[in-house]
Amino acid sequence: MQLTLSLTKKTLLGAGLGLLATALVLLLTRFIMPNLFERFEAETLDSRYYAKIRHQTALRQGGVIDDIVIVDVDQRSLDKLGQYAQWPRSHHAKVIDYLRQQGAAVIGFDILFLERDERVVDSMLVASTGGAGNVVNALAFSSADPQAFLHPMPTAPPPFEAQRYVYKFAPELPLNFPKEDRFSGKFFELYNRSAKLGFVNFLDDAGDDAIRRMPLFLNFAGQTYPSFALAVIMQHQNIAQKEVVISSEREVWLNNSANGRAPLRIPIDKRGRMMINYAGSFQSFRYISYVDVWQQHLDPGYLKNKIVLIGASAPGLYDLRVVPFQNNFPGVEIHANLIHNILKQDFILEQPGASSFAMLLVLSALIGVIALLLSPWLSLLLSFLIAAGYVGLSFWAFVYRNVWMAEVEPLLAMALALLFGMIYRYLSEEREKNFIYGMFGNYLSDSLVTAILRKPAMLKLGGERKFATAFFSDIKDFTKISERLTPDELITQLNEYLSAMTDIVLKYGGYLDKYEGDAIVAGFGIPVDQEDHAERACFAALEMQERLVTQRNKWREEKRPLLEARIGLNSGHMIAGNIGGKSRSDYTMIGDSVNLASRLEGVNKMYGTSIIISEDTFELSKNKIIARELDAIRVKGKAKPVRIYELLARRDRGVSQEQSAVMKHFARGLEYYRLQDWRNAILQFRRVLDLKKEDDPAIEFLRRCEVFMQSPRPPNWDGVFEMHGK
Numbered sequence: 001m002q003l004t005l006s007l008t009k010k011t012l013l014g015a016g017l018g019l020l021a022t023a024l025v026l027l028l029t030r031f032i033m034p035n036l037f038e039r040f041e042a043e044t045l046d047s048r049y050y051a052k053i054r055h056q057t058a059l060r061q062g063g064v065i066d067d068i069v070i071v072d073v074d075q076r077s078l079d080k081l082g083q084y085a086q087w088p089r090s091h092h093a094k095v096i097d098y099l100r101q102q103g104a105a106v107i108g109f110d111i112l113f114l115e116r117d118e119r120v121v122d123s124m125l126v127a128s129t130g131g132a133g134n135v136v137n138a139l140a141f142s143s144a145d146p147q148a149f150l151h152p153m154p155t156a157p158p159p160f161e162a163q164r165y166v167y168k169f170a171p172e173l174p175l176n177f178p179k180e181d182r183f184s185g186k187f188f189e190l191y192n193r194s195a196k197l198g199f200v201n202f203l204d205d206a207g208d209d210a211i212r213r214m215p216l217f218l219n220f221a222g223q224t225y226p227s228f229a230l231a232v233i234m235q236h237q238n239i240a241q242k243e244v245v246i247s248s249e250r251e252v253w254l255n256n257s258a259n260g261r262a263p264l265r266i267p268i269d270k271r272g273r274m275m276i277n278y279a280g281s282f283q284s285f286r287y288i289s290y291v292d293v294w295q296q297h298l299d300p301g302y303l304k305n306k307i308v309l310i311g312a313s314a315p316g317l318y319d320l321r322v323v324p325f326q327n328n329f330p331g332v333e334i335h336a337n338l339i340h341n342i343l344k345q346d347f348i349l350e351q352p353g354a355s356s357f358a359m360l361l362v363l364s365a366l367i368g369v370i371a372l373l374l375s376p377w378l379s380l381l382l383s384f385l386i387a388a389g390y391v392g393l394s395f396w397a398f399v400y401r402n403v404w405m406a407e408v409e410p411l412l413a414m415a416l417a418l419l420f421g422m423i424y425r426y427l428s429e430e431r432e433k434n435f436i437y438g439m440f441g442n443y444l445s446d447s448l449v450t451a452i453l454r455k456p457a458m459l460k461l462g463g464e465r466k467f468a469t470a471f472f473s474d475i476k477d478f479t480k481i482s483e484r485l486t487p488d489e490l491i492t493q494l495n496e497y498l499s500a501m502t503d504i505v506l507k508y509g510g511y512l513d514k515y516e517g518d519a520i521v522a523g524f525g526i527p528v529d530q531e532d533h534a535e536r537a538c539f540a541a542l543e544m545q546e547r548l549v550t551q552r553n554k555w556r557e558e559k560r561p562l563l564e565a566r567i568g569l570n571s572g573h574m575i576a577g578n579i580g581g582k583s584r585s586d587y588t589m590i591g592d593s594v595n596l597a598s599r600l601e602g603v604n605k606m607y608g609t610s611i612i613i614s615e616d617t618f619e620l621s622k623n624k625i626i627a628r629e630l631d632a633i634r635v636k637g638k639a640k641p642v643r644i645y646e647l648l649a650r651r652d653r654g655v656s657q658e659q660s661a662v663m664k665h666f667a668r669g670l671e672y673y674r675l676q677d678w679r680n681a682i683l684q685f686r687r688v689l690d691l692k693k694e695d696d697p698a699i700e701f702l703r704r705c706e707v708f709m710q711s712p713r714p715p716n717w718d719g720v721f722e723m724h725g726k
Contacts, residue, residue, distance in 0.1 A: 014365070015369055017368040018364035018366065019361065021364045021367075021413050021420055022417075024416060025360075025412050035206075042210065046325070049278065051398070053281055053325045064283065065284060065286065066306070067307070068307045069285070069307070071099075071288050071290050071308055073290045073317065074313050076291060078314055081290075081294070089117065089122050091294060093128035094294060100132045104134070104303045104306055104307070104308045106134050107132060108308065108309045109137050110228065110310060110331060112139075114140070116189065129193045132195075133195055134195050136228065137194040138198065139197050139199045140185060141184060142181070143181050153183055154221060155221045159188035160192065166241070167224045168241075169224065177215060178203050179220070180201070198225070200331065202321060202331065209321075214334070215271065215274075226244075230338075233254065236339075238259050276334065277341045277347055277348045278337050279337055281326055282333065285340075290310070311335075312330065312332065313332070313333075321334060349403050351397075359410065364410075367383050367386065367417040367421070368420065371383070371422060376425070379421065383414060383418045390410055393405070394406075463577020465575060466575070468576065469525055469534045469570065469597075470523055470570050470589060471510060471522040471541070471597065474518060474520075475519075497563055504540050508543075509524065509528075509536055510524045511527060524536045526576040534571045534620035537617070538624070538650075539624075545611065566602075566610060566611075567604070568600030568613075569600065569612070570600060570614040572591075575591050576589045596638070600613070607631070607696055614645075624650065625649070626651055627647045628697075629645050630645060631644055632718075632719060633721045634720050634721070641718070661691055662691050665684045666684070666688050666695075668684045669684030669685045672684060673704075673719070676708070682702060682706070685702045685705070
């Protein structure tokens, strides 16, 4: 049975789930709830603005930008000159005249002059504006409100010379500029004497009043008006309306080649808005109090060739705005930032649509694949790291490369891709997990079953080469015992024995391969790799013999047969896998190393031992066990001899002094035996029996020595004993 999808199929399915998540996100963000998600994106953008402002401020090291100067109607000016509403407009006329004398390149009023006073001083403002020839004034437009009898205006008021200030673009361009219904203001004489005019409307960006973008154009009564910042640029660069070209809905070109300058390029979005690259927090530009200019306190020539903007930062004058990093930010400094961006060609660019879409697809597909290929917790962790990495990339791109990368759509797509992957895994793999638990729960410890659930592909048909330890145990004289019991008694005692022994195998992380009647076949290091597989197998074998001592005491009281088990262990390369047909298969192990473990279990009969391990198993676990070398044997079907050891105890528990002495004399006897010094060998083995009368290995070697004394070995005898049976 094929339990899992192939790696390729999982990868493709995960990618498909990611693409499905992308499609759903685009449907939500661009068609179903675009305003809501635009608001979310704006909030993520604000955090990047905070980081960028700190970076920009650090770069300036406390300095300010002084090629654009703001003449500020601040609280100090109000304290000196009185309430702003009571100021005669001759104040502004005086300031214009002074700024012109100082050589200001452009004088921009971010102050709305909506009504004409009947006082003579208004004529002074008009005269100064016309005489300076470089004054840019502000316009305002508003929406219709029929309930207040403010109906849409079909044209600009006739006294206003609109044609001097409006723009005409090719009608085939897909322009989507903001539109307003009404022209606010009646001071037409001032407007008509201005060098340029521009609107100062701050239009809603994402429903939260924060100013992140500014439209460069606005449509009113079928005509297009420039923003205040653009009008200042036009005046400063001496660019006529006809030299303003929109090459696409995403770029505005100011062609001032006639003045010997390179064209200015301004990136805009589909609504004609330019993203503002704020130079810093409040007062990043040079501020001069209005009253100081009015009193003409500036150093001569300080303002020469500079752009001068006149605006207000004083509370109560209604020109403080919300920006991404500050709640009260003068509107005049917003215009200063726009002007600075255009002149320096220093813009925040939105990531191209194709690149953004490709990144969205790749990220969501990647998370979908991760969700199917990795464990749930690892999927969550890696997905979080990828999402955090993307957020970090978006911050870096915004702060250091002036590139705005969308965050909401990619993060939402990644979250949905992960969710879809988790749901799929739950629905499709829950049945598979139940199958694995049902099939292997009785043959593996819970930890190994969990490991298989993490990697179910190990149960596929076929196998893999493993270096592991094979375990074989068998009940001594089981045939004779079974003949003395009824079938029910035999099955009851055998089940009790097998249950206790199996628990120990599972306790040490072994895999219960099979029962062969009374025999137990197990493996350590399969199906899950274990670096200490040999130690685990040795510990399990020792504990099984200890448990049997307890069981035999119980069975003695119950007058039942006293079962004894012989165990053989061997470590080596073997093939482990789910072997069988498509309709039925078993996970098992095969190979010469497995066969040798089986042979070693039988070798116990000759030496009268309980546990025999191979040299390979001994070498892998000798730091954790105590064992004595028994012999070097050549088993049936193998040309290479095998050194075998009797496993005695765990090293952390030790052996008795008597057993230690037994091991010492037995080892010496074995040395003499291999040297064919039969008399000294017999002497050592008899000393073993003096210490332990029923040491079967010593008895076996005494028998051999006596035989070999009568039948000497050939000169090339290598000390290896030939095993002719199992």
